[in-house]
Amino acid sequence: MDLGFLQTLYEGDAPVVSVHLDTTRTTHDADKQIELRRRAARRSLGEQGADEETLRVLDDVIGGVAEVPGPQGEALFASAGKLLGAFTLAEPPAADSARLLPVPDPLGLAIDRDHQLPHVVVAVDREGADVEAYPAAAHEPSFQRTFNGSTLHISRVKAGAEAKASFHRRSVNLWTENTGQAAADVRQAAADVDAAVILVAGDPKAVGLLREHLTAQPPAGELVYIEGGRTDASAREGLRESVDAAVREAMTARHRSVLNILEAELAGGRGLQGIPAVKEALAEGKVETLLLAADRSADPELYGSRRDPRVVGTDPAALGDDPTVFSAPAAPLLLRSAVAGGAAFTEILPPARATDGVAALLRY
Missing domain, CATH: 3.30.960 (Translation, Eukaryotic Peptide Chain Release Factor Subunit 1; Chain A)
Incomplete structure (x- = not known):
């Protein structure tokens, strides 16, 4: 992040x-x-x-x-x-x-x-779709579109053989057209927020057609199919619950991926753990991603400087003759150094551990 x-x-x-x-x-x-x-x-x-x-x-x-x-x-x-x-x-x-x-x-x-991911929520049926795009940590969508196509003969009806076939063709054509428009909206919404995941729910037939459109021309982000819909309040409530669960699952999977990379990089020398090693790498601008555990109850007091926000020391003498030196707990100083150095951040999710609850992936 x-x-x-x-x-x-x-x-x-x-x-x-x-x-x-x-x-x-x-x-x-x-x-x-x-x-x-x-x-x-x-x-x-x-x-x-x-x-x-x-x-x-x-x-x-x-x-x-x-x-x-x-x-x-x-x-x-x-x-x-x-x-x-x-x-x-x-x-x-x-x-x-x-x-x-x-x-x-x-x-x-x-x-x-x-813990938040930019995502798109799509509820689709045979008449159209509701498409909403959420930037990371946003409570309101930055892109929102409701599309309702023509509902004329949208349902397959009983009629004579020739008329029945005609109605069925028209119904399928309308479903295809409607989901085609919905797919275009999804691609635009996903691009607008650089979506990590696109969550799709609704009428099974319409979802199947939308899947075909999105497979042929994929949007940004991973497609995930969930429960819920747009037909009534109960369906929308179910959709909201499914969205929350799916975003949590996607977030957890992403964290596991980063932690797996950290494990491999620790073995290969492009990963570090523990306050002493990580603070030195931060000071040198080598850190690509800083990783911290949420529990900081055992954090020691470290030393920082107003002159250079990247520098963090375990002893004030290590910062030289600097009148701006001050002390603060480790996590705030490490985060300050990461911000100053343009590093990213990821939480060390339990049960993963690192020395001092601190680790880093290096740029070089």
Whole structure:
């Protein structure tokens, strides 16, 4: 996953407030629970030394997005009275957190974004299709089209032999035309978001015809056929559940693939694990992908510099005579170095392990 979206969090040299909260609104008292979490976060940040101006900035934006249904969370970052970033999380954080550090702590946000894939959802029947394209981590589609072709004689009807054959030919032709238009929409939608996966559901006959069109001229992304449809609320609800499950499965498969590559590269010398080796490679700009485990409870304090965000040290003396040296937990400093060096990111999903919960794939 590209870490470029975190770049704005590193503007300025003042300490940064990082907040990750559960803002799910699925219960009758959700607003009250969110307010209690907000107060707890504010109190904790005040005890850590956050200035009142920065806390007031958070007061103006904290609370999630009421229009997003189902589980959600948010990640907020502020410094010196300025909001650096506000992000909606697709899933609530494992635990609420509020930290004041010399640098942002966006690991929870990075992991949430790493779990999302750009995808296209297609619900097709004999009359047309609903096609929606979602960029990674988006709650609303960036491309949305509903197509309903002519329904004249769309169903095969009982009639005389000659008339019956004519109606059947017309029905099949309409199905083919409609799914042809749907396939064009799918290809455009997939290209718009650079889709990793295209999820197709609906009427079996229409799905079969759509499959023929997409096989003849494949779109970007892997085609996956799921349950659900567009006929009624129940079918659409089933579609949503199938989409969520399929995206999780595709995400997990992608992570396994990266971890398999890491295992092979560790053996071949183009992979590293452990904080000492990875921090040196980050400083030299050699890291293509930084891998971190979500559990950072055993993280040591490391040292960073305002002069060079790529440099991370285990001893302040290793950074030389630099008055800008500061200390912070390992994960925020390693992520800062990765962003500065243009490295990508992948979570080390359990049960996979690495020394210190840290690994890297190298560019060279």
